[in-house]
Amino acid sequence: MKHAFSHALSWYRGEFTHNGEYNNINLVDNGSFSVAALAMLGDEEKVTQAGLEILRGSYRKLQNTLRFFTEDGSWPEGPHYWQYGTEFLFFKMAAMHRTLGTDYGLAELEGVKESGEYPLHLWGPGGFFNFYDSATPNVHPQTLWMADFYDQPHIAWYAGELTRRKGAFSPYYLLFYRPGMFDELPPSLDRTFTGIESISMRSGWTNLNDTFASVKGFNDTLLSHIDMDAGTFVFDALGERWATDLGMENYNLPGFWDYAGGQRWTYYRKGAQGQNVMIMNPESNPVFMQDYDARAPLVRSASKPRGAFGIIDLTERYPKDALSYRRGLMLTGDRQQLIVQDEFDLKSSSELYWFMHTEAHIEVLGSGQEAVLTQKDKKLYVKMLDAPEGAAFSEMMAQPLEGTPNPSGQTVNHGIRKLVVHMAGANRGRLSLWMVPLTEEAPLPEEVPEFRSLDDWSIPDGPMQERDRLPEVNSILVDGSALAGFDPQRTYYEWTVPYDQRSKVPEIGVVSDFDAAVIHAEGIPGKTYIDVTDPSNPGVRNRYTVALVPGPLIGDPPPGHRLPIQEVTASASPQASYGYTPDKTIDGDYETRWTSEGSHWIQYDLGENRKVGAVSIAFFSGETRRSYFTVTASTDGVHWNTVYPDGLSSGTTAQPEVFQFPEVTARFIRINGSGNTSNQWNNYTEVGIFRPMNGNGWGRGQ
Template identity: 35%
Template sequence: MKRRNFTDLIKSALKTYHLIIREIFNMIYRMKFFVSLFFIFYAGLCFGQVKLPDSILSTLNTGHPRLMLKSIKDFENLKVNITKDEFLRKVSKVLIHQADSLLSADTVKYVLANQLGGQLLEVSRTVYRRVYVLAMAYRLTGNKKYAAKVWGDLYSASRFPDWNPWHFLDTSEMLHGFAIGYDWLYEVWTPEQRKIIKQAIIDKGLLRAYMGYSGLENKHLVNWPKATSNWNQVCSGGVGLAALAIADEEPKLCNYLIGQVIQHIPHTMLKLAPDGATDEGPGYWKFGTQYNVALIASLETALGTDFGLSKIEGFSKTADYFLAMGSNSGKPFDYADCWTDLIQSPELFWFAKKYNQPLLASYQKQHPEYNVRELLWYDASYVGGKELPLDNYFRGAEVATMRSSWSDPKAWFVGFKGGSNTASHGHLDIGNFVLERNGKRWAMDLQHDTYDLPGYFDIATGQRWTYYRMKAEGHNTLVMNPGKQPDQNTKASTKIDRFLSSKSSTFGVKDMTNAYSPKVESAIRGIALQDKKQVLVQDEVLAATPVKDLYWFMQTAATIQLSANKRIAILTLDNEKLKVQIESPENASFEILEARPLSQSIQPQREDPNKGIKRLTIHLKDVNKTTIAVVYKDEGDHSDTIIKPLKNW
């Protein structure tokens, strides 16, 4: 392009910011196109099953809806199925009630939360949730009051100055909501309304996504196109659905962006290999997977193919991981920045049908979330199936769970973690475990702290590792010679070296040495569910130079009563009791500490005070070699526990 023409182009575009971006896209697209094809081809080589044609949109379904549904007839079929199926009737009734309650809600406003430099995330998420519920309510009832409420929020958000692209989660979740609103209610809108919605999608979302993919804008909190975390799933999902929604009207831009989405989302999906687990924990699994599945489902309904995304290694197994992370009380093994939401996800219905895994649908039907996507993906013919194994080990994330029964609500349940301290949303928690019995969480993970704590995500300076809930001392693991520095090596990565499951007993053993070196020559932890009636946690520590202070910690919300010799602790939660007993070493005893930083540690301000939580503790001095063995039993269990070296397990 000649210099004079370029100058004229820029001058003509200076009227508005969005026109500049549109012109930049038109100029650069031609240059980027062939480069993009190279990267798409390269991605196909790297990601195996992902294959892209030259023209992605050649098979586009040009009708609406096309996101997760193939046509308006799918809504009509759903209404018929609701009259025939009790589960669908129940879910639809709850959703209509939710929609009615939203009619009086205030229209969304541009308000940045004081978190991580300012976020619009809750506003975007409000739009996303409302649009799903209200659009479905309109489709089920035909009552225009629901569509009118959708329009109020979409119109308000379309007039926002931006969708906070610096924190691109905000933009992508808004895009997702706008895409569903545009597509599912397409013929409801007037031409002018469609123009407003589409223009907001382009100017505030898709052009920003283009800039992110092409490197024109890199001042984001997270480099989301190349992220291997839930960010990629959420951002790719929002961009992908929005591009599919308007692809017939903006084919050049959308063809490019859909290609980029398909090229980049495998960065996260590949992390699920080989067994389907994520090192971000089940909470972020649920969060990211809802957007990942919505994208794949929409590619299939809009283009007739997902370009091999659903065949990426580990993805067909990932819902099994989610189920296995749930205890018999329904609570998750809540490692990393997780939360205690029950193990339930509408996407289990999709996985059940996609991979012929009816067990997943049976579980979700018993634990419904009353979510719009349950109406989309529930199929009564895919309910049933055999239970998962009692015991499950997931490579990659290096987590394992073991239980005495799936059906008994009072069963033993243990979650055990290795993995990497560099994981997204990860903690210094190698060796951590949780334990349930009689429906109570006795050994607990305290989960995340408030995200707006200063430096909460600052790994470079290490401020993240000053907070109690991020540190080893805030978990159920070992701490050695605590001080002002992180109490595990921040780049440590460990595997569960041995995992054996049998009818009578299950155990896992992991070498934690590189989490604590050079303080020790060896630190190995084993956890066993013995005879399905007691749990043994055993640590073997060997140090050339004595470890001045060696701590064994267990966080619990139970009240604790110690025996006279302090080698037995009786835990009580809601009239249920559990016995915890030291078997080794002979000189060890329990003490009870508050769940707050040790006196030697940094004392951060504003962190959660962990009210109601105590820390059952063993403190050993000047340790060269020791075996710490602690057994968990029912209060009335007086059987002996045989302690043998971990190498003989």
């Protein structure tokens, strides 16, 4: 009891408080302590009395936090901390029902009972709407308990999809799963939530290619884990997320929790610039680009079979600049297209930036009124239906505007770009953007919908038009073996060809109940296409793509090609006390390493200028994740040239990977690391510097 209950009893007796008295940590603490207390009831009188005191105390403490559930089940900290906090809350409730036969009304509290709808409707084919400090896990055992307890199996649909498609599983599923609960479709395609002031809209629940859009406002008094993001949105279509949220940032950054003083908002992922929102006059509002705790209510919404929309009033978020400002999102075109529309009346002539973060390649067309975003074998056509004079699309990196704060230590937003609309001298206007998802080979649309102001938005009556079902293949074969991870609804795959086999194009085959034609790649890299048609409906075609990519060159070159290294240094070695120092990358031991967190370099001095054409890097855990880096070269250690930009390891091996670049004369070589696909750490076990390669072998050189 001393170790299990002492801190809990001190907390309940008022001997101390902590920073989680009101947020998700309250649910975690009270849920955890209650389950532990229930497990020990009856062991002996002293332990039982302590356990009862903990249970009573948990009900008093829970009142601080349960009040933040809204009547419709919304939670103010976003889906990540809904999952984290309610997991322990519902463990408590499940344990009490199991042991005592009651939870004394917790399960029937308004908002608690309804909250199962919250993660369900914030989830789409591209993942959760991960606003705020969010990296929402795919395992939600509490949802299974709620689906059974409340006899609402449909709320577990998303958990079933994550299990079916991603293999998400928790041992707790063995306790809470009931047959059939993963199989009942939710009754509604759309849902609004108060508090976060959001609407989520979709075209369906069963297909990876369904459309999904969600936008949020703000009406919150908890102010925990929030971003400066009122008006931000996500958009999924054709199996891709086109508008993305950047999610979490490093909690250990200086001033990360400083809301009122503003230091939190200087970090890109937390401030307005890192969201899919409009910013106004950034020169005069470099930090407080929105009023972070001001209301942004969902003022009007509609949902019918053929579409849905929501309109958020953002006026209070821009008190210095806006007389009025509203944003609307409409799922239109029988739920296959999206319109994002802003209408504003400003206090003075203003400079505006409209941002949408995306992993897609961006191409601006013509005079800048149209753009095409491309991901894998899909594209998104974006067109201005109405815009202020001079407005035009452009592309920016996911980083702060020049002249605004950009503190060190932030997460690098690898692979993320911004579709931008810049408007100068704007006073009153409307910006209406029409987004149309298309397959790679589809022509751009010629018919454009009529512009309508937000006040005139409506959804037509009648049923949603049925779409032709696309013919699918049962499996794809590569050199006679089934392609791992194949899903008939997913149409794009990458196949890595080993480096020493790249002269031979793999044979791609299919198993299909429909007619299928294979168009083979001519070389590597290259793409093989599979066109599938239904003889009973020949006008409808589905296309699968298998992209053939060359694998990494793995292993050390022949003896004698490695250049000698005289000295190795690094910009940081925060784990030097563990022995993780720069010199460990040239000791020939793959069990030792250099580490650093964030954007840092490791530098190799060759002692004199040499001709250099390649580096090799062995990445710690390189077979489980991919690492980001660049390589720069210098003759004097002062002036640097980038010789290998946008470096990305293969994620397939912990052995050395060789990265080649055009011949350069240099004495110093730097590898500039910026984390990996799992975290922000750089971990190199061995590094080599080599003279230039000649074709596919090692050439002669100095």
